[in-house]
Every structure is written in C-alpha cells, then in structure tokens.
Amino acid sequence: MSERHPLFLPLVLAGGLTFGFGLGLSGMVRPEVVLAFLQGEDLGLLFVLGGGAAVAGIGFRLLPRLADRAPLTGDAYGRRTKAFDRNVVAGGAVFGAGWGLSGICPGAAYASLGVGNWPVLWALAGMFLGAYAQARLRTFAAPTTTTSTTAD
Amino acid sequence: MALDVAALFPNGVLPYAAGGLLVGLGVVVIYAGTGIIAGASTFLESTLSYVSGNARLNRPKYLASRDWRVVFTLGIVGGGALYALTLGGGAWTTEVQPWRLLAGGVLVGAGTRLGKGCTSGHGVCGVGSASRTSIVGVVTFLAVAVGVAALVSALGVTP
Numbered sequence: 001m002s003e004r005h006p007l008f009l010p011l012v013l014a015g016g017l018t019f020g021f022g023l024g025l026s027g028m029v030r031p032e033v034v035l036a037f038l039q040g041e042d043l044g045l046l047f048v049l050g051g052g053a054a055v056a057g058i059g060f061r062l063l064p065r066l067a068d069r070a071p072l073t074g075d076a077y078g079r080r081t082k083a084f085d086r087n088v089v090a091g092g093a094v095f096g097a098g099w100g101l102s103g104i105c106p107g108a109a110y111a112s113l114g115v116g117n118w119p120v121l122w123a124l125a126g127m128f129l130g131a132y133a134q135a136r137l138r139t140f141a142a143p144t145t146t147t148s149t150t151a152d
Numbered sequence: 153m154a155l156d157v158a159a160l161f162p163n164g165v166l167p168y169a170a171g172g173l174l175v176g177l178g179v180v181v182i183y184a185g186t187g188i189i190a191g192a193s194t195f196l197e198s199t200l201s202y203v204s205g206n207a208r209l210n211r212p213k214y215l216a217s218r219d220w221r222v223v224f225t226l227g228i229v230g231g232g233a234l235y236a237l238t239l240g241g242g243a244w245t246t247e248v249q250p251w252r253l254l255a256g257g258v259l260v261g262a263g264t265r266l267g268k269g270c271t272s273g274h275g276v277c278g279v280g281s282a283s284r285t286s287i288v289g290v291v292t293f294l295a296v297a298v299g300v301a302a303l304v305s306a307l308g309v310t311p
Contacts, residue, residue: 016227026171055176091267102256114232116243126257
C-alpha cells in the first residue's frame with residue numbers, strides 16, 4: 001500500500017465527528033426515539049434518512065463534475081452500487097428484526113456511546129458477536145480457501 | 153377525512169432534518185477528499201480482523217481499510233460526545249432492557265454483514281447513489297423492523 005496523504009486520517013476523523021454529531025442531533029442515538037418511529041408515534045426519523053440521503057446524493061453527483069480524482073487518494077469518484085442477490089433481502093430482514101427489537105443500528109450505537117449511553121455496550125457487543133458468527137457460518141458453508149476450515 | 157399531520161411529528165421535523173443533513177455532510181466530507189463512500193458497519197468486520205484469523209474477516213479490502221475505519225468510528229463516538237456536551241444537555245442512558253440491546257445487536261451485526269449494508273451504508277450512501285440494491289435493502293429492513301417493534305410492543309415488553 002502506498003504512502004497516505006498526511007491529511008487522510010484527519011479528514012476521516014472530521015467526517016466521523018460530523019456524522020456522529022448529526023446522529024446525536026437527529027435522535028438516532030436514542031433507542032426510545034427509534035422505537036417510537038417504528039411504532040408510528042413520531043415519524044421524524046424519515047427526515048434523518050431522507051436528509052442524509054439527499055445530501056449524500058448531491059455530493060455524489062456534484063464532486064465527479066468538479067474534479068476527476070479525489071485529492072487525498074488520487075482515486076476516481078464512484079457510486080455505492082452493490083450487486084443484488086437474495087442475501088440483500090435475507091440480511092435486510094435479519095437486520096430489521098434486530099433494529100426493531102433494540103432500536104439501535106451500528107453508526108447510532110457508536111455515537112450513542114459518545115453521548116454516555118453506556119448500556120449501548122450490550123448492543124455493540126452483540127453486533128461484534130453477530131458479525132463474527134456470520135463470518136464463521138459463511139466460512140463453514142463456503143470456504144474461501146482450500147485449507148482446512150477447522151483452524152481459526 | 154382530516155389527517156392530522158402534526159400528530160405524526162410531535163417533536164417537529166427540524167432536529168431530525170438538521171441531524172440527517174449533518175450525517176450526509178459527514179459522508180460527503182470523506183468522499184470529497186478521498187473518493188471513499190463510508191458506511192458505519194464495515195467497521196465491525198474490519199476490526200474483527202485484528203483479533204481473528206477467519207478468512208472472510210481478513211479479506212484484503214478489510215485489511216486495507218481497518219485502520220481508517222477505527223478512526224472514522226472514533227470520530228462518530230467523539231461527535232456523539234460533542235453533541236452531548238453542547239446541544240444535547242449532557243449524558244443520557246437508555247431504559248431499553250439489556251437483553252433487547254444484546255439480542256437485537258446480534259441480529260443487527262449478522263444482518264448488516266449478510267445484507268451488505270446498514271442504515272448508513274444502504275440508507276444514506278446507497279439511496280444517495282440511487283442504488284436499487286440499497287433501496288430494496290432499506291424497504292426490507294424498515295418493513296421488518298416496523299413489524300418486530302409492533303410485535304414486541306404487543307407482547308407487553310416495555311421499555
């Protein structure tokens with residue numbers, strides 16, 4: 001891997017700070033607010049997803065017109081387009097079940113920890129466990145290497 | 153038939169919209185400088201590569217991005233803290249029961265990795281990219297979440 005631009009990590013940190021402050025302001029860091037939304041009691045969260053997607057959409061369209069390559073990496077500006085398969089629906093359903101049960105999602109959980117909501121450590125521990133279990137199960141189902149899958 | 157729109161937004165829409173705009177801005181700031189479209193949940197897998205030799209967790213794209221994803225996540229934690237110290241009025245803890253957070257977290261962690269994205273990856277970055285895959289993902293997880301939240305509530309579980 002080539003040497004990174006000295007401003008790469010500071011910029012990522014600045015983006016994360018903005019992202020996390022926004023999650024705090026939006027109420028996403030509070031499981032109670034998310035559960036009230038999912039139960040139709042306060043639909044304000046539609047404006048969080050809508051507002052975030054709108055700003056991202058404008059940025060993803062505008063920047064490729066302003067420059068050919070990103071200044072800190074030299075990479076071309078692309079879009080987030082992932083291939084569709086049935087895992088998108090199955091995984092989305094599992095994710096939705098967890099979100100509906102707990103009222104918390106990954107980004108909001110990180111920001112919620114910053115708010116001082118220490119019980120969210122239960123959710124974060126669960127997320128790491130779930131991601132690990134999913135990787136183990138898929139390694140078992142479809143080994144990505146020819147070596148034995150018994151060793152971790 | 154009069155639909156009371158205000159009743160659907162008891163806390164108005166301003167903090168929600170402003171928060172959403174900042175979430176989008178955070179994504180665009182990173183994109184503008186690096187070309188990277190950062191979702192929140194890949195951090196789970198890429199960070200696990202520090203402690204696990206599992207082949208799926210050690211794919212090159214995770215090894216190459218795991219350090220900046222830690223920085224991104226620390227930024228999100230810091231942003232939440234900045235909010236609490238300014239507009240948020242101090243620290244705050246949830247009343248939602250630990251078993252719901254833990255069990256829900258397990259499903260969220262497994263589901264986001266199987267389904268290729270979470271609320272920020274699919275919901276903000278993917279929808280912002282007009283990706284059909286992400287739109288299907290968002291509709292799926294929203295519909296299931298509404299159903300599960302209603303079921304849990306109907307079973308009398310509070311909070």
